[in-house]
Amino acid sequence: xxxxxxxxxxxxxxxxxxxxxxxxxxxxxxxxxxxxxxxxxxxxxxxxxxxxxxxxxxxxxxxxxxxxxxxxxxxxxxxxxxxxxxxxxxxxxxxxxxxxxxxxxxxx
Amino acid sequence: xxxxxxxxxxxxxxxxxxxxxxxxxxxxxxxxxxxxxxxxxxxxxxxxxxxxxxxxxxxxxxxxxxxxxxxxxxxxxxxxxxxxxxxxxxxxxxxxxxxxxxxxxxxxxxxxxxxxxxxxxxxxxxxxxxxxxxxxxxxxxxxxxxxxxxxxxxxxxxxxxxxxxxxxxxxxxxxxxxxxxxxxxxxxxxxxxxxxxxxxxxxxxxxxxxxxxxxxxxxxxxxxxxxxxxxxxxxxxxxxxxxxxxxxxxxxxxxxxxxxxxxxxxxxxxxxxxxxxxxxxxxxxxxxxxxxxxxxxxxxxxxxxxxxxxxxxxxxxxxxxxxxx
Ligand SMILES: Cc1cc2nc3c(=O)[nH]c(=O)nc-3n(C[C@H](O)[C@H](O)[C@H](O)COP(=O)(O)OP(=O)(O)OC[C@H]3O[C@@H](n4cnc5c(N)ncnc54)[C@H](O)[C@@H]3O)c2cc1C
Ligand code: FES
Numbered sequence: 161x162x163x164x165x166x167x168x169x170x171x172x173x174x175x176x177x178x179x180x181x182x183x184x185x186x187x188x189x190x191x192x193x194x195x196x197x198x199x200x201x202x203x204x205x206x207x208x209x210x211x212x213x214x215x216x217x218x219x220x221x222x223x224x225x226x227x228x229x230x231x232x233x234x235x236x237x238x239x240x241x242x243x244x245x246x247x248x249x250x251x252x253x254x255x256x257x258x259x260x261x262x263x264x265x266x267x268x
Numbered sequence: 269x270x271x272x273x274x275x276x277x278x279x280x281x282x283x284x285x286x287x288x289x290x291x292x293x294x295x296x297x298x299x300x301x302x303x304x305x306x307x308x309x310x311x312x313x314x315x316x317x318x319x320x321x322x323x324x325x326x327x328x329x330x331x332x333x334x335x336x337x338x339x340x341x342x343x344x345x346x347x348x349x350x351x352x353x354x355x356x357x358x359x360x361x362x363x364x365x366x367x368x369x370x371x372x373x374x375x376x377x378x379x380x381x382x383x384x385x386x387x388x389x390x391x392x393x394x395x396x397x398x399x400x401x402x403x404x405x406x407x408x409x410x411x412x413x414x415x416x417x418x419x420x421x422x423x424x425x426x427x428x429x430x431x432x433x434x435x436x437x438x439x440x441x442x443x444x445x446x447x448x449x450x451x452x453x454x455x456x457x458x459x460x461x462x463x464x465x466x467x468x469x470x471x472x473x474x475x476x477x478x479x480x481x482x483x484x485x486x487x488x489x490x491x492x493x494x495x496x497x498x499x500x501x502x503x504x505x506x507x508x509x510x511x512x513x514x515x516x517x518x519x520x521x522x523x524x525x526x527x528x529x530x531x532x533x534x535x536x537x538x539x540x541x542x543x544x545x546x547x548x549x550x551x552x553x554x555x556x557x558x559x560x561x562x563x564x565x566x567x568x569x570x571x572x573x574x575x576x577x578x579x580x581x582x583x584x585x586x587x588x589x590x591x592x593x
């Protein structure tokens with residue numbers, strides 16, 4: 161199992177244990193984490209799964225693809241040059257066993 | 269009690285919007301599919317390109333339904349609505365009384381009726397059950413023929429090609445996704461698929477299928493060419509599931525299939541019935557059905573149902589900021 165923590169504004173945290181191979185977006189949508197929508201179903205086409213990855217985990221993340229790069233410019237809340245990622249493009253497991261992200265204030 | 273018929277994108281978004289806006293009445297959702305409400309879009313994309321057994325993506329988490337006090341009746345179909353008595357009859361024989369009924373019955377795949385279309389190995393793709401059957405078939409198939417170069421046909425063609433299968437797409441028109449895209453965009457996508465090794469055959473419709481032992485083995489096009497096929501995916505559009513509102517006395521004021529340019533209302537002429545969305549790409553279903561003078565084509569894609577459902581909420585009784593979530 162891999163662990164992911166979603167930090168919300170105001171301090172609430174959702175901590176989930178999910179199977180390796182699960183994306184941040186799928187983990188959130190399946191478990192009803194508020195503030196992650198996933199409208200396109202994980203196609204890097206909607207940017208409603210935007211998260212800010214906490215700095216201590218940035219080095220463990222996969223590279224940003226061209227599609228993700230383009231979509232990150234379309235997030236509802238401002239893109240953070242270092243921390244913004246699309247939750248559907250980051251898969252847990254395989255070296256990313258533990259992750260903490262901040263949930264943006266809006267996705268649409 | 270309210271009942272919402274159809275547990276697709278529109279039905280579930282409506283539940284969400286009703287509760288968000290403070291509606292406190294009982295909500296029952298009736299869905300013909302036995303599956304927990306799931307997202308359709310991935311079914312023609314990663315669901316197919318992934319050789320492992322993929323998981324569907326839920327429309328909402330399970331706790332959404334419990335937490336919002338929603339009674340989900342899955343695996344049952346509404347077969348009749350009696351507007352005078354305000355009852356809906358289900359195919360399990362039971363009958364529900366409603367105060368307000370919302371029809372969010374979506375669309376069904378248009379079916380092919382050419383010779384041989386009943387052979388095994390010929391599939392449509394709309395439901396999770398369809399996707400499970402096609403996914404299982406992909407594991408053993410070698411040659412795929414896709415009928416129709418629309419969104420779903422091309423997405424599926426790309427996924428099958430990614431998995432190393434021979435893929436031929438037959439399209440009656442002269443370019444892909446012609447209903448939705450400009451010629452330039454069609455050209456872009458045609459090129460992208462051809463570079464992947466997908467064979468695109470424009471100006472060729474499907475004439476018939478040939479089979480061996482009850483299973484499809486080739487597809488014969490209207491140009492007379494025969495293409496080997498042990499899996500056929502039919503993606504020729506959808507028709508709205510309007511069986512219910514089409515009853516006598518219940519007429520749509522703005523058929524949502526082409527309502528966009530009309531008044532932004534989604535109510536049926538019945539004071540009891542509201543139809544958030546029936547996405548469809550088709551001519552008007554019947555003369556006099558819609559008050560819109562000009563039939564407009566509405567792309568059968570996702571944002572439509574969500575927005576229509578969100579717009580349908582204020583007319584529901586009891587909605588309002590009375591309940592904090
Ligand atoms: C494979 C696939 C890929 C897609 N990809 C995309 C995409 O990438 N982007 C995009 O924007 N859109 C996409 N779409 C379209 C999108 O999924 C639809 O527009 C959307 O699902 C429509 O939602 P809906 O709630 O109106 O209808 P539906 O999803 O059709 O839901 C209606 C539900 O009502 C049920 N029902 C119908 N009649 C009855 C009855 N009498 N009693 C009980 N239940 C009933 C049906 O079983 C169904 O579950 C895709 C569709 C498919 C099939
Ligand atoms: S779910 Fe749409 S971009 Fe991630």
